[in-house]
Amino acid sequence: MSNLEDSDLPDDDTPSEEEPEEEWEEVSLEELGAVYAKVLAEADGNEAEPTDEEAANRDDTGDPPLEPPVEEEEVSTGPVTIEGIIEAALFVGHPDNQRLTAKQLAGMIRDVSPKEVEQTIDDLNTSYAEAGQAIRILREEGGFQMLLAPELETVRRAFYGKVRDAHLSQGAVEVLALVAYQPGVDAQTVQDQRGKESGPLLNQLVRRRMLRVERNKPAGGGRTVSTYFPTDRFLQFFHLSSLEDLPHVEEEGIISPPTDS
Known part of the structure; x- marks a missing residue:
């Protein structure tokens, strides 16, 4: 059994160039639940074999080699403003593709409250808008995100191409099902259950x-553990108000629709 650590995950979550938006091929709730039940039923006895690259990169203890610490270089900066810090943070974005909250943004600036951040945004x-600039800061549930102005969507599509359909592979559906029914599951558990x-x-x-x-550090120290959760986009894709609306999966693998509350 290979031990999946954050250092083992391929660094492919940041594309080298902008990709066109995708509209995922429809997958039914019943299929999602059926896949979850099937994966769990097959989980016993399944073990994921390490790749040749993983085996080569492990030392005699079986653990991945530690990476040397990265030395930080001092960078001289000029005067900064609240607006500049907020714009820079939103332009770079969250490393895990999450929206930044007013509280998170305020935490980057001394003596500034979340309410002041919202007013600044x-x-x-x-x-x-007054200057006719191409960007906007969108406020949605979960925080803020810097995006292209809606009126320039036609320009984006002309440059990158139209929205294209994307096919969810069987493996992707399996992973989605495992995370949807076990929000907060870690990468190693997903791998073990799929085999x-x-x-x-x-x-x-x-x-x-x-x-x-x-990504969280264990209370007793050690490697950072990655845990995964469905997003608002997942809920929209499956037409769900919340994860409680998922079909119920019984121990025998029988799927029943959610009960009305």
Whole structure:
């Protein structure tokens, strides 16, 4: 059994160039539940074999080699403003493709409250519109995100191509099902239950904004553990109000629709 650590995950969640938006091929809730039941039923006895590259990179203890610490270079900066910090943070974005909250943004700036951050973002959007700039800061559930102005969507499509259909592979459906029914599951558990390497699929689904990842240090120390959760986009794709609306999967693998509350 290979031990899946964050250092083992392929660094493919940041594409080298902008990709066109995708509309995923329809997958039914019943299929999602059936896949979850099937994967769990087959999980016993399945073990994921390490790849040749993984085996070569492990030392005699079986653990991946530790990477040397990265030395930080001092960078001289000029005067900074609240607006500049907020714009820079939103332009770079969250490493896990999540929206940044007002509280997170305020935490980057001394003596600034979340309410002041929200007001500053409103002022920035006003200035963008008045100056005819191409960006906007979108406020949605979960935080803020910097995007192209809606009126320029036709330009984006002309440059990158039209929205294209994307096919969800069987492996991707399996991973989605395991995370949907076990929100907060870690990468190693997904791999063990599937009996196959799952890091690339998890990264792909995070990049496609169907899943989000949280990385936490264990209380007793040790390696950071990645845990995965369905996103709002996942709920929209399956027409769900919440994960409680998923079909119920019984121990025998029988699927029944959610009960009305």
